[in-house]
Structures are given as structure tokens and as C-alpha cells.
Amino acid sequence: MKKILNKEQLKAHKQKLLFLGIAVLILSITAVGYMSTINKVFIEDGEETLEVGTRKETVKEVLKEAEVDYIEEDRIEPGLNTSVVDEMTIEVIRAQNIKIVDEDDTQTLLTPVSTVEEALIEAEILIRPDDKVTPAMDVALEEGMEIEITRAVPCEIHVDGEVIELMTTKDTVEEVLNKADVELEEKDKINHDLEDAIEEDLTIEIIRVEKEVITETEEIDFKTLRKNDENLDKGKTRVDKEGEKGLKEYEIQITYEDGEEADRKVLSEEVTKEPVNRVVKIGTKAPKPEPAPVVSRGGSEATRSLRVEATAYTSQDPGVGNITATGERLRHGIIAVDPRVIPLGTKLYVPGYGYGIAADTGGAIKGNKIDLAYESRSEALRFGRQMMTIRIYD
Incomplete structure (x- = not known):
């Protein structure tokens, strides 16, 4: 059976429903407002990430609420006084x-x-x-x-005429050379061992060493052999065979240091041409007895004696040529005289020398002086300087 309300009861019922709806609305709004004040925050601490919901206003308060400890030296990003916003990430970087x-x-x-x-x-x-x-x-x-x-230290490298200055932290000489792109050849010289430690203001000196082998040729002097000849008048000489110099080759190793020759060493030597000895015949034939002066009916050849100082010379002497003052070839038997004492062309006999012709002159031959021509220098030296009596055939 339905209950029928009168007008007053109906009005009261409507008011009750209105109050109830308003209360529900207020509660809903309050709940929504409360929920909207919670911010979601992520806290990254090393490899760990913590997600929290908070109504705290600053980073510092959030960390305290989340019981995340830190020390003064740790770094918090963003800073501790930064305002909290939703979806914020707080990073704790540990010292x-x-x-x-x-x-x-x-x-x-x-x-x-x-x-x-x-x-x-x-x-x-x-x-x-x-x-x-x-x-x-x-x-x-x-x-x-x-x-x-x-710490890098200064050092110098002296090489190839240059000075390389550099700062280096390398430990050894070898490492410094590698850094400076300086290559060492096997024969090069260096003033330090490659394993030596690097010190401040160290100077490394490198001498470039090069070697080459050359061939040089040297002449070999010939000897003069003297042989007696009984068919040649005593005191006379004759060249029987001219001498020829020989040749010797040397293989020489030359060492250069920074382009300058520092040493040379003979590696081998070889005679490529033997010398030919000079042969000189020396007369041993006794001179004929000196003929006595002869006076013929048709004429006369008189002789006279003269005391003189005799010396000897050869064509090899300085300033002496092969041609005499009279145009003859200089040879044994030519005698230089002072024409004022002995006329040129005069026949002479000199003891120990033999017969000769006055056919030359000399700046030092003055007065009673004569100069005897010889074929070889050694013969002239052996004669030396002598006082003697010569015979002149006028």
C-alpha cells in the first residue's frame, strides 16, 4: 500500500535531499583538492632510483622525508632550495x-x-x-x-746541424728521440745510452757517421842499379836502361762524422805494376897512359898544367838544362870553364875523370875553377869538390 505524503511532508523531503547532495559535492571537491597537492618525484642515488609522492615544497624537504642522507661534499641537483614540481627528478651525486x-x-x-x-x-x-x-x-x-x-721537462737534441728544443714527459732517451722523429742509424754516435733516464735540461748530441770505400793509386819509385863495365873507361858512366815507376792500388775506408773526414783505414793494397829498375854502367877500364907531348915537324901540340878547384854537376841540378853554353848536349866529358882562363873548345885531361872538352860556362865558375859534367846526380855527389892539377892541350 502506498504512503501518500502531504504537501508539507513533500517539501521537507526535498530539502533533505538537497542538503545531502551539497554535502556529497563538498566532500568530492575536498577529496580532489587533497589529491591534487601530491607531487610525483624521482630520486636518483647512484644506480638506485626511488619514486615518491610528496606534498613537500623543496628538494631538501623531499630528501628528508624520503630519508635520503647526504654530506656537505655530495652534490644535489637541482639545489636543495629548489621548489618541487610534479614529475621532478632529484639526482644525488656522491662525493x-x-x-x-x-x-x-x-x-x-x-x-x-x-x-x-x-x-x-x-x-x-x-x-x-x-x-x-x-x-x-x-x-x-x-x-x-x-x-x-x-711534469714535462725541457731538453735539447743536437742533430744534423740543428738544435731541437722540446718539452717532454718521456722516461728515456730513446722515447724522446722517437717523439722528435729523430732516427738513429746503426753507425751513428750518441752521447747517452738509449736507456738513460731523462733529466731536466738534458742535451742529447748525435753525430752522423758515414763510411765509404775508395781506391787510391800510388807510384812506386824505381831503384838505380850500378854495374861495372870493363869496356867503359874508368870514371865514365852510361845509362844502360831507363827506370820506370810502378803502381800500387790501395782500398781505403774513409769515416765521416757529420760530413767531415774523421778517419781513414787501409783495407787492402796491391801492386798493379812492378817498377823497372834503372841500370847504370860504371866504367872500370883503365885509362891509357898519358901520351907525352909530341912536337911534329909540320906543327906542334903543346900542353901545360894548371892547378884548379874541380866540382861536378848534372842536368838534374836546379837551373841546369840539357844544352851547354856552346850548344852541345850535356854529357860526360863536357867541362865548364872560365873562358878567360881556359878558352872554349880546349881539350883537357882531368885525373880520375878522363879527357874532356871545355864546352860550357857557369856563373860560379870564375878563375881557376872547372865543373865536370856527369850523367847521374849520385856520381856528381860522389865526386864532390877536389883540388887537382889538370893538363890543357892548347
């Missing part, structure tokens, strides 16, 4: 302990930076272009990493 060894200076550093280069910048360590950093500048930092700095 790492590293050691920097700069030759004799060592320091430790607690830093959140990422690379070796950034750590050196933070430590205010200046790196020059030629310095060496190990590990390399772009290597990522790791906990407990040791960074070693090797």
Missing part, C-alpha cells in the same frame, strides 16, 4: 675520495665531480699542454682513484 700525486706533492680530495679533468680544476692544479696525466683527463672518477701528474 668520492681520490688522491692526486703531482710529482713530490700529494693531496687527497673528496669531490662529487665526474672526470679527472674536473677534479684537477677543483683542486686548482694547472696542467700544461706537454704535461702527462694518468688516467687521461676524460676518464670518469672512481672511489679511491689515484691521479698521477708527470
